[in-house]
Amino acid sequence: MATVEELKLRVRELENELIKCKQKQCAVEDAQSQQLHRPKIDKMSAEVVDSNPYSRLMALKRMGIVDDYEKIRTFTVAVVGVGGVGSVTAEMLTRCGIGKLLLFDYDKVELANMNRLFFQPHQAGLSKVEAAEHTLRNINPDVSFETHNYNITTMDNFTHFMERISYGGLEEGKPVDLILSCVDNYEARMAINTACNELGQIWMESGVSENAVSGHIQLIIPGETACFACAPPLVVAANIDEKTLKRDGVCAASLPTTMGVVAGLLVQNVLKFLLKFGTVSYYLGYNAMQDFFPTMAMKPNPQCTDRYCGRQQEEYKKKEAERPKVEAVQEAEEEVVHEDNDWGIELVSEVTDAELQAASGAVPDLPEGITVAYTIPVEETEGGETVGETEQSLEDLMARMKKL
Amino acid sequence: MATVEELKLRVRELENELIKCKQKQCAVEDAQSQQLHRPKIDKMSAEVVDSNPYSRLMALKRMGIVDDYEKIRTFTVAVVGVGGVGSVTAEMLTRCGIGKLLLFDYDKVELANMNRLFFQPHQAGLSKVEAAEHTLRNINPDVSFETHNYNITTMDNFTHFMERISYGGLEEGKPVDLILSCVDNYEARMAINTACNELGQIWMESGVSENAVSGHIQLIIPGETACFACAPPLVVAANIDEKTLKRDGVCAASLPTTMGVVAGLLVQNVLKFLLKFGTVSYYLGYNAMQDFFPTMAMKPNPQCTDRYCGRQQEEYKKKEAERPKVEAVQEAEEEVVHEDNDWGIELVSEVTDAELQAASGAVPDLPEGITVAYTIPVEETEGGETVGETEQSLEDLMARMKKL
Numbered sequence: 188m189a190t191v192e193e194l195k196l197r198v199r200e201l202e203n204e205l206i207k208c209k210q211k212q213c214a215v216e217d218a219q220s221q222q223l224h225r226p227k228i229d230k231m232s233a234e235v236v237d238s239n240p241y242s243r244l245m246a247l248k249r250m251g252i253v254d255d256y257e258k259i260r261t262f263t264v265a266v267v268g269v270g271g272v273g274s275v276t277a278e279m280l281t282r283c284g285i286g287k288l289l290l291f292d293y294d295k296v297e298l299a300n301m302n303r304l305f306f307q308p309h310q311a312g313l314s315k316v317e318a319a320e321h322t323l324r325n326i327n328p329d330v331s332f333e334t335h336n337y338n339i340t341t342m343d344n345f346t347h348f349m350e351r352i353s354y355g356g357l358e359e360g361k362p363v364d365l366i367l368s369c370v371d372n373y374e375a376r377m378a379i380n381t382a383c384n385e386l387g388q389i390w391m392e393s394g395v396s397e398n399a400v401s402g403h404i405q406l407i408i409p410g411e412t413a414c415f416a417c418a419p420p421l422v423v424a425a426n427i428d429e430k431t432l433k434r435d436g437v438c439a440a441s442l443p444t445t446m447g448v449v450a451g452l453l454v455q456n457v458l459k460f461l462l463k464f465g466t467v468s469y470y471l472g473y474n475a476m477q478d479f480f481p482t483m484a485m486k487p488n489p490q491c492t493d494r495y496c497g498r499q500q501e502e503y504k505k506k507e508a509e510r511p512k513v514e515a516v517q518e519a520e521e522e523v524v525h526e527d528n529d530w531g532i533e534l535v536s537e538v539t540d541a542e543l544q545a546a547s548g549a550v551p552d553l554p555e556g557i558t559v560a561y562t563i564p565v566e567e568t569e570g571g572e573t574v575g576e577t578e579q580s581l582e583d584l585m586a587r588m589k590k591l
Numbered sequence: 592m593a594t595v596e597e598l599k600l601r602v603r604e605l606e607n608e609l610i611k612c613k614q615k616q617c618a619v620e621d622a623q624s625q626q627l628h629r630p631k632i633d634k635m636s637a638e639v640v641d642s643n644p645y646s647r648l649m650a651l652k653r654m655g656i657v658d659d660y661e662k663i664r665t666f667t668v669a670v671v672g673v674g675g676v677g678s679v680t681a682e683m684l685t686r687c688g689i690g691k692l693l694l695f696d697y698d699k700v701e702l703a704n705m706n707r708l709f710f711q712p713h714q715a716g717l718s719k720v721e722a723a724e725h726t727l728r729n730i731n732p733d734v735s736f737e738t739h740n741y742n743i744t745t746m747d748n749f750t751h752f753m754e755r756i757s758y759g760g761l762e763e764g765k766p767v768d769l770i771l772s773c774v775d776n777y778e779a780r781m782a783i784n785t786a787c788n789e790l791g792q793i794w795m796e797s798g799v800s801e802n803a804v805s806g807h808i809q810l811i812i813p814g815e816t817a818c819f820a821c822a823p824p825l826v827v828a829a830n831i832d833e834k835t836l837k838r839d840g841v842c843a844a845s846l847p848t849t850m851g852v853v854a855g856l857l858v859q860n861v862l863k864f865l866l867k868f869g870t871v872s873y874y875l876g877y878n879a880m881q882d883f884f885p886t887m888a889m890k891p892n893p894q895c896t897d898r899y900c901g902r903q904q905e906e907y908k909k910k911e912a913e914r915p916k917v918e919a920v921q922e923a924e925e926e927v928v929h930e931d932n933d934w935g936i937e938l939v940s941e942v943t944d945a946e947l948q949a950a951s952g953a954v955p956d957l958p959e960g961i962t963v964a965y966t967i968p969v970e971e972t973e974g975g976e977t978v979g980e981t982e983q984s985l986e987d988l989m990a991r992m993k994k995l
Contacts, residue, residue: 191595195598198601198602244702247803247846249841251802279851280846299639299643308729398654398656440654442687451848461926470838475863476868
């Protein structure tokens with residue numbers, strides 16, 4: 188039988204143990220909450236101290252690359268598709284200090300995504316937009332996020348998507364500044380294309396081939412450049428989405444390298460476009476097998492099947508005709524997009540579907556529904572008359588160097 | 592005065608509270624430990640299920656890109672410098688399932704690094720190699736890691752570095768398969784160059800310019816290609832490390848885009864080299880302002896100041912002379928590195944320092960110690976005879992298409 192003294196001792200022991208336990212719990216929770224945040228920063232500073240997350244970006248001004256880097260905070264970008272390319276795209280924009288990001292995706296994180304950057308194994312099972320927002324807020328709490336966990340191609344969602352890109356800007360009621368397509372299927376690309384043609388919204392397309400070794404980015408200005416429906420499917424060969432492929436026990440290949448490069452080229456083009464520096468690329472391809480980077484520009488197709496594309500083309504022509512000559516010269520200097528482009532090329536009429544078909548000759552047998560978006564140049568047999576890849580690039584370089 | 596009954600009641604209450612507190616603590620710790628790991632995977636499988644982190648990589652075999660993807664697990668790569676390029680490089684290799692990674696860096700994570708991919712704000716203050724290992728192990732526990740938190744350029748550390756690259760392979764006692772230089776200063780590059788020339792170790796160099804808008808990767812095979820001491824400092828202009836610059840309240844600019852692209856091109860070249868597919872690039876540049884990607888190859892300089900480079904050149908010549916003709920043809924087909932290269936170019940004698948100096952004319956005033964590694968092609972005034980960037984690439988593309 189316990190005495191009063193013994194019981195009092197026991198109470199004191201238990202109280203001490205409980206205090207220790209609670210202290211430990213607090214410490215764990217404190218550590219967790221500290222881990223999740225850095226304080227918000229009101230104004231971007233160029234001060235060179237270890238604690239300034241913007242010093243290396245603001246240095247772009249001192250280096251003479253960007254005139255007004257702080258302007259990045261005024262822009263809103265919508266990223267559609269938060270997979271291998273979209274997630275890295277969103278992370279780059281977040282780290283650059285973009286004003287607001289809208290993320291659209293209906294997929295969940297899986298361990299099968301771990302061969303690409305960004306998502307981590309403990310996030311498996313979470314929706315991609317939810318997992319991405321959590322990580323991105325932690326990286327940069329100065330960015331505003333708006334996420335939508337749905338498929339933009341269904342009727343209701345498409346209407347909502349249209350509404351958000353029209354009114355979901357940093358200042359509610361204003362449109363977004365740019366839409367980035369980082370989706371993996373034709374249907375979603377066509378949905379974005381339809382929305383942008385109707386709204387006259389500038390967007391950028393991106394894609395990676397199913398064999399993982401090529402990709403591209405493309406700037407689309409409705410009425411001014413070819414829209415996604417204008418051009419032959421040079422860039423996306425498979426009209427079947429990943430889910431369909433997986434059902435047959437087949438999946439596309441992917442590499443963190445190719446997807447990282449495509450995301451990097453895409454966001455670089457976004458920065459050049461928004462902050463007005465360098466030359467914005469209309470189309471930039473990446474062939475990883477040969478380290479070949481084709482560029483081009485495509486005029487819109489007057490016979491395009493998208494009726495809004497036709498209307499945008501008419502409006503663009505009208506605007507161009509109305510523009511006084513003198514102003515046009517001034518604008519050409521300011522608008523980076525217009526530099527060094529003569530719009531003289533219509534790929535529509537230059538390359539036929541049959542030619543494109545023939546071009547994929549070097550590719551081995553592929554599962555149904557999978558075709559490569561880019562062609563691998565066929566290696567010449569001995570005595571062939573074409574110049575090898577390396578030599579050609581080398582000549583190019585030497586010519587440039589001599590020119591300088 | 593408390594009675595025995597009251598005290599007993601208090602003891603029971605406290606015991607219950609303590610149990611609850613401990614349970615909660617366990618749950619938090621469990622959640623943390625679950626977050627940190629996925630189970631190890633003994634054998635890479637191509638099975639297409641959501642839980643297989645290697646399905647999209649193994650699909651490279653079915654796509655006809657890589658013959659033996661599983662071989663990736665037998666390779667060891669050393670990454671020197673775990674900053675903006677090195678951290679992403681290590682992450683890509685980890686996600687690809689490399690056998691072993693050795694990481695070398697002496698720096699700490701700072702909030703000022705948050706404008707590049709990989710590190711997160713809660714890691715500020717940790718050593719870069721420690722923080723990187725923690726994140727990378729979590730992403731892929733199948734990879735072996737070895738980290739060294741020191742500066743390789745001091746005498747003792749250099750000796751240890753030499754030892755680890757000589758014997759720190761996946762199978763202890765074997766050398767590493769490849770060294771990747773992802774450092775930000777000339778001294779560290781020279782240290783790696785010295786080590787690799789002495790050991791005859793193949794390595795790849797990488798770099799990003801101080802104005803953040805260009806970068807490069809380079810494959811160096813001692814005796815066979817130009818070493819870092821053979822060539823003029825085409826690729827790294829500043830002979831001063833970041834620490835010195837920061838002392839003067841000045842820092843180099845950097846962008847997650849450029850660093851992500853360079854890391855992607857570097858690891859892509861590593862994969863092509865190790866897994867023998869595509870064409871391995873000897874030198875690949877990235878000019879972000881114009882989306883221009885120069886390639887070239889450089890012969891070693893017979894007058895190179897590094898005496899081990901001279902010895903490696905002698906050995907290479909001997910080996911080449913001894914190699915029977917027939918075998919040489921067979922090997923040329925197998926060894927990807929040798930394809931399409933005629934080694935006819937010595938940049939050393941083609942471009943003088945003065946020409947390189949003159950080439951940087953378009954660059955604005957920069958702080959002392961900062962110069963750009965790449966030149967921005969000077970824009971031609973009207974009536975100039977050179978062909979614009981876009982048109983040239985376009986012609987190139989059209990020629991290729993017609994060829995196909």
